[in-house]
Amino acid sequence: MGSIFMAILRGQTVAAKMLKKSETAGMQAYRDLITELDILISIGKHPNIVEFIGACIDDPQSPIVFEEYLSGPSVENFFIKKNSVRATPYKLPRNTIIGWILDMMRGLNFLHDRDPIIIHRDMKPGNLLLKADLSSLKLADFGMGKVVNQAMINSIVHTGHTGAVRYMAPEVYHVAKGHYTEKADIFSAAMIMWYIATGQRPNQGQGHNVEWRPDLNMVDWVELRPIIAQAWSAQPQMRPSALACIDLLLRLDGVNELLLVGSVPTASCTCTMM
Structure with a gap:
């Protein structure tokens, strides 16, 4: 844009x-x-x-x-740079994984927990911008966003196929026009959770099969897997809200200790904006 x-x-x-x-x-x-x-x-x-x-x-x-203006990279560019000089995908430490995912879900909850509700409709790593020290991230680029009154959320029809295909919910991908809710953002966020946890783009080389999902076994943090699995359910009504995701994340074993450490991956990171 x-x-x-x-x-x-x-x-x-x-x-x-x-x-x-x-x-x-x-x-x-x-x-x-x-x-x-x-x-x-x-x-x-x-x-x-x-x-x-x-x-x-x-x-x-x-x-x-x-x-x-945020002088850090996007999450997408962070991983592109890290992976460009490695033979295997770069894996973030758990304190950074949980910090970035919580920041993303808190931003989404702010959009979703209001009336009228705001559906972002273009959730992807390129629209998650990091501070220069990588300690937190912010949601950006609302050009595809949709503002919907709560009373109409379950009936209004939207344009389909909006956003990046790799992160797009199946109910958005498979219609030219159709009904979907803020739960489409939750699906996209689940794909991003997997990306943040593994250092790899989801759906690499795959078609957009409604049943296909990235391999959860590639997420080393085993307790995080069921949260991701819930959030990318094929049934939108089965996906937790952003607020529910936050609650589930905060209940993970050891998460309080990780949050005390902070989200910065390493003290010597020299990532620059691309």
């Missing part, structure tokens, strides 16, 4: 999202930027959501959205 630049706004370093010259009103990129602006204005602040700073709409055909 458009282009993203680092900019200085009133003395503050920010991320500036703007359209390319070829992208005009009516095009998908324009609609995505306006959608993201509307959502960011409405949701307020949360430590696991990229903060909205402001916007320039002097030219309605070329709006600019200013957001919090």
